[in-house]
Amino acid sequence: MPRPLLILLASLMLAGCNGRSERAGGxxxxxxxxxxxxxxxxxxxxxxxxRGGRPTVQLRRLSDRSVxxxxxxxxxxxxxxxxxSWNGRYLAAITQRGRRRLAVVTDRLNGRMHxxxxxxxxxxxxxxxxxxxxQIALQVTDQGRWRVELLDLSDLLEPDRPPGQSLSTPALSSxx
Amino acid sequence: xxxxxxxxxxxxxxxxxxxRPTPRPDLNGMLRQSVNSRxxxxxxxxxxxxxxxxxxxxxxxxxxxxxRNPVPLPGLNRADAQPISVSVSADGQRLAVVQxxxxxxxxxxYRRNVGATQRLPLDPPGVPRSVSxxxxxxxxxxxxxxxxxxxxxxxRLP
Numbered sequence: 001m002p003r004p005l006l007i008l009l010a011s012l013m014l015a016g017c018n019g020r021s022e023r024a025g026g027x028x029x030x031x032x033x034x035x036x037x038x039x040x041x042x043x044x045x046x047x048x049x050x051r052g053g054r055p056t057v058q059l060r061r062l063s064d065r066s067v068x069x070x071x072x073x074x075x076x077x078x079x080x081x082x083x084x085s086w087n088g089r090y091l092a093a094i095t096q097r098g099r100r101r102l103a104v105v106t107d108r109l110n111g112r113m114h115x116x117x118x119x120x121x122x123x124x125x126x127x128x129x130x131x132x133x134x135q136i137a138l139q140v141t142d143q144g145r146w147r148v149e150l151l152d153l154s155d156l157l158e159p160d161r162p163p164g165q166s167l168s169t170p171a172l173s174s175x176x
Numbered sequence: 177x178x179x180x181x182x183x184x185x186x187x188x189x190x191x192x193x194x195x196r197p198t199p200r201p202d203l204n205g206m207l208r209q210s211v212n213s214r215x216x217x218x219x220x221x222x223x224x225x226x227x228x229x230x231x232x233x234x235x236x237x238x239x240x241x242x243x244r245n246p247v248p249l250p251g252l253n254r255a256d257a258q259p260i261s262v263s264v265s266a267d268g269q270r271l272a273v274v275q276x277x278x279x280x281x282x283x284x285x286y287r288r289n290v291g292a293t294q295r296l297p298l299d300p301p302g303v304p305r306s307v308s309x310x311x312x313x314x315x316x317x318x319x320x321x322x323x324x325x326x327x328x329x330x331x332r333l334p
Contacts, residue, residue, distance in 0.1 A: 033328045034319050040266055040311030047328055062330070086266075086311060116197050130219040131266050131311050135200070137217035137224060146215040148226050149204045150241075155195035162311065 033058075040086035040131035040162065046093075048079055057082045057093050072106040072113040083129040083136075085160040092116075092129040092136060103127050103138060105157065114156055118149075133160045206244055211237075216262055220311070223247075223268035227259050236262050236273055236286075250291045261306045265313030270333075272296075272307045272316050283307065283318055285333060296331060 033047040034055075042062070049058040054077035059068045073079060076095035083092045092105045101123040103116040118124060118140060125146065126139040134154045140147050207214060211228035214237075218225040228237040236259050238247040252271070253259075260281065261274040271286040273293070283304040284293040298304060302320035309316050316331045 032326045034326045035306055036308050036317035036319055036328045038308045038310040038315060038317050042310030042312065042315035045317055045328070045330070114197075119199070126216060128217045128219045131221060135219065136197070137219050137226075139215050139217055145213045148207050148214045148217045148224070150200040150207070150224075151197040152200055153197050156197055 035081055037082045037084050039084040039088040041088070044084055044088035046082035046084055046091060048082065051077075055079055057091070059088070059091060070106060070108065072104075072111065076102075081124075081126045083127055085129055085133040086131040086162050087160050089160040090129060090133040090157060092127055094124050094127060101125075103136070105129065105133075105136070105153070107157065114153075116151060131160070131162075133157045203241060203244065207239075210246070218263045218308075220264040220266045220268055220309075223264050223266075225262045225264035225271055227262060234259055236271065238264065238268065238271065240268070247288075249286065249288070252286050252293060261304075263307050263309040263316075265309050266311035267313070270309060270313030272309045272313075272318075274304045274307050274318070281305075285316075296333075298329060302327065302329075 031049050033049050035048045037046045038044070045060045045062055047058050048055050056077055057070060057073045057079045059070050060066065061068055070091060073091070073093060076097060078096055080094045084090070089109050090105050090107055092103065094101050094103050103124045105114045105116065106112070107114070116136065118138065122140045122142060124138045124140055128137045130136065134157065136151050136153055138149050138151065140149060211230050213229040214226050216227045222240060222242045224239045224241055226237055227234050235253040236249060238249055239245070240247055247268070252273070254277070256277055258276040259273055260276060263272045264270070269288050273284050273286060275282060275284060281303050283296045283298065285296055286293045298320055300322065302322035304318050304320050306319040307316065314333050316333060318329050318331065320327045320329050
């Protein structure tokens with residue numbers, strides 16, 4: 001057996017033993033990807049990716065690596081800081097409205113988008129949605145410092161719980 | 177009668193207004209008072225992980241939102257480490273942290289039940305930046321700088 005082939009086989013075997021790491025790239029290896037966010041279930045991945053030079057949220061189902069469109073987030077770039085609920089029903093992100101940054105939560109089950117304006121006209125910097133979608137943590141700039149503030153979303157969104165714990169949330173179909 | 181009518185109309189008005197997100201003043205006051213500056217929030221159910229700065233030093237903090245108390249993280253915030261990004265699992269047991277230590281940026285996993293960090297090597301090597309754990313804390317996505325651009329790596333954890 002030729003030596004290069006042996007080396008290749010040996011390195012493949014070694015990689016196979018280690019094999020816990022994979023790249024999320026798939027069909028989009030050519031573009032840069034930032035700010036990854038996994039759903040609670042680990043089935044969905046949201047990233048910020050360049051689309052026509054504009055940082056845009058991209059949602060991917062990891063089981064088949066397919067890109068799933070989120071029509072509510074096709075505008076208002078640049079997007080930043082995506083965050084997903086347990087089954088990927090809710091996708092939160094920071095969007096641009098004129099000169100202001102605005103946090104939004106999209107409900108992929110019914111296509112609604114909920115803006116989350118901050119009192120006092122402050123702009124969000126980063127966010128994290130709780131896995132059940134019942135609250136959100138927002139990093140804001142306040143008098144030259146960073147703060148983290150919590151908003152209760154339980155009046156706005158029904159819970160997105162892990163399967164088996166679901167009380168009122170219907171199962172999410174693969175396409176919104 | 178007028179009073180009842182007023183009360184009724186108030187109830188009707190409240191009922192008609194669309195549901196809104198409501199601030200949590202109790203928790204927000206606590207989050208503001210305990211540190212000079214706080215960033216990079218990560219919510220896992222009742223757990224809030226973030227990077228809090230006190231006396232000029234940034235540390236990973238985990239707060240139990242139910243008891244409103246910080247949770248001790250022995251072995252995590254080493255004096256020579258500067259945290260960059262943090263993510264917490266839904267049960268609050270696992271924290272993924274990107275930190276700078278000895279001129280190197282590394283990705284580590286902290287398990288609360290063990291009280292120790294474990295370095296997670298990147299393959300191929302790269303510089304990690306932003307990290308996200310899934311709910312179970314067994315799958316991780318990390319933004320990595322490689323050859324002048326940003327990749328996202330997925331890592332399965334035992």
